[in-house]
Amino acid sequence: MQMKTMSKLKFVFLFLMFFITVNEFSPQSTDPDEILEGVKEAFTKIEDYEVDIRVIIDVDFLKVPDSEAKLYFKQPNKIHVESEKFALLPRQGLDFSPLGLLSGKYTALYEQEDTIRNIPTSVVKIIPLGNDGDIILSTFWVDQSRNLIIRVESTKKPTGTFTIDFTYEKYDDYYELPSKMEFTFTVDRMMFPRGMDGQADDEDSNYKSDSKTGKVYITYTNYEVNQGLPDELFETENHESK
Amino acid sequence: MMTGLIKIELYKIFKKWRTYIGFIAIGLLVAIIQTAMVFEGQKSLDFMTRNLQDSFLFVGNLLNGFFISYLILNMLAVHIPFLITLVAGDLLAGESTAGTYRILLTRPVSRMQVLTSKFIAGNIYTFSLILWLAIVSLGIGAILFGFGELIVIKSSTVIIFDRNDVLWRFLLAYGFAALGMSVVCSLAFFFSSLVENAIGPIVATMAVIIVFVIVSAINIEIFSSIKPYLFTNYILSWRLIFSDPINTSKLLNAVLILLGHIVLLYGVTAFIFKRKDILS
Numbered sequence: 001m002q003m004k005t006m007s008k009l010k011f012v013f014l015f016l017m018f019f020i021t022v023n024e025f026s027p028q029s030t031d032p033d034e035i036l037e038g039v040k041e042a043f044t045k046i047e048d049y050e051v052d053i054r055v056i057i058d059v060d061f062l063k064v065p066d067s068e069a070k071l072y073f074k075q076p077n078k079i080h081v082e083s084e085k086f087a088l089l090p091r092q093g094l095d096f097s098p099l100g101l102l103s104g105k106y107t108a109l110y111e112q113e114d115t116i117r118n119i120p121t122s123v124v125k126i127i128p129l130g131n132d133g134d135i136i137l138s139t140f141w142v143d144q145s146r147n148l149i150i151r152v153e154s155t156k157k158p159t160g161t162f163t164i165d166f167t168y169e170k171y172d173d174y175y176e177l178p179s180k181m182e183f184t185f186t187v188d189r190m191m192f193p194r195g196m197d198g199q200a201d202d203e204d205s206n207y208k209s210d211s212k213t214g215k216v217y218i219t220y221t222n223y224e225v226n227q228g229l230p231d232e233l234f235e236t237e238n239h240e241s242k
Numbered sequence: 243m244m245t246g247l248i249k250i251e252l253y254k255i256f257k258k259w260r261t262y263i264g265f266i267a268i269g270l271l272v273a274i275i276q277t278a279m280v281f282e283g284q285k286s287l288d289f290m291t292r293n294l295q296d297s298f299l300f301v302g303n304l305l306n307g308f309f310i311s312y313l314i315l316n317m318l319a320v321h322i323p324f325l326i327t328l329v330a331g332d333l334l335a336g337e338s339t340a341g342t343y344r345i346l347l348t349r350p351v352s353r354m355q356v357l358t359s360k361f362i363a364g365n366i367y368t369f370s371l372i373l374w375l376a377i378v379s380l381g382i383g384a385i386l387f388g389f390g391e392l393i394v395i396k397s398s399t400v401i402i403f404d405r406n407d408v409l410w411r412f413l414l415a416y417g418f419a420a421l422g423m424s425v426v427c428s429l430a431f432f433f434s435s436l437v438e439n440a441i442g443p444i445v446a447t448m449a450v451i452i453v454f455v456i457v458s459a460i461n462i463e464i465f466s467s468i469k470p471y472l473f474t475n476y477i478l479s480w481r482l483i484f485s486d487p488i489n490t491s492k493l494l495n496a497v498l499i500l501l502g503h504i505v506l507l508y509g510v511t512a513f514i515f516k517r518k519d520i521l522s
Contacts (some may be wrong), residue, residue, distance in 0.1 A: 062294075063401040063486050065391075069301060086302035086391035086402065094299065158296070185297060 028144050032108035032124045035142050039098045042147035046175060048074040048229040052222045055089055059214030064088050071220075073097065078234040090183040090216045092156075093164040098149060105129040116141050116150045116165075134158075146176055160186040171223045183216040244362075247355060251363030255329055264325035264371050271321070272314055272378040276386055279310050283387075290395055306390035307383025308408050312484070314379045315415060323426040323451050324444075325371060330364045330430035331443030334515070338438035343520045357515050361431055361508055368427045372420040380412065394484045401486050415480040418493075421500050422477035426451065428507035435511045435518070473503045 433443035479496035
């Protein structure tokens, strides 16, 4: 009888241990708002930063030399860019601020678990509310263990769909910040700038496709985080440094 | 001997006030465009690149001396030939109008030497006009806007050239433009050998250019087949220099075609001039 009671207690103990262990090692929430709040909160420990960026543009119709610039960011969404030469930078995700990516009112829906570059992620869809913004629909792949956005896919009017992939590294053994960003977007033929001479160039007549996919690779180096950047810096326009 | 003759011809060219119309017109045109660009340039550039700016943030200044010089060079085919014909059309016909043909040819120099010296002097004027265009375009551009990266928007590509990769392209482009204008000079020179009044060669040359330019611009199959034979089709081939990579075989082909036109027109003019019955 005593043996039986002992066996039952042992079973209950093992069950409880298993339950606690499973919950401890799988803290994956399926609440989309909780997931996104976690990401936003993790980013709030970064008040400002400055970083050197190198931009490589790989777009079929766009031939631009690789450019280097210095990016300054301050919460909640101030950015300033300085470059010795002309630089072309993607508008979306440059400062990788979740507050910027998740601005405005929206409805969030948890979709599924997914693995991106061997990182387990939770997929959350964002449907913006109201007609003010340009974003029609966004999907976020969030690494909940680190509260980091690994990938964003958005459909924006009128520019179409773009995807941003982030690769993170730890800086000062504390801040996890992107070391690389890959921006993929589609370019519609109709959106192409009008030629300054107004004439077709025979040399370019091999261009047949109506839409193209382009990529922009950004490498982030030499982070300086929470140095107390002055607000005045962000009042000036983005410019070339002399 | 030839140097002396060329100097005399240049003296005759630069003694006439009409020679300076070209320099004044180019100086004014460039100054007006550059001034307009100070006020409206950014708006025009934003308009041209607004689709790109929807997706990209522009850091730095694309409205610079290189960009404006490129725009001005694009106007070359339309405006500058007229300024060249004003002088080139007068080179031979002017002697006839002034009644100095016979006096000129009684000097102890051959007809070919007289013709060649006039042809070279006409081309020196043409080259100096393009050189003036380069100086005022780049010079005023540098003063008003400075230099920077050059954006070139073609029908299906946008190229942004590094500022260190632009000046040599401009030097080549102005050189090519001078070659193209030299064909115009040769054509006016040819017409000048046929008549005894300078108005005829000026009007005839401009008529040929206008007809050729219009035929080149209309996309009809029958015109497309004759397009490669029109020299005006190659005058703007300097645009190939602002490509990446440069289509060198196409560029060389354009250079050879333009040189061929110059040689042919000079040859025909020489043939006519040697047999010409000089009556005035």
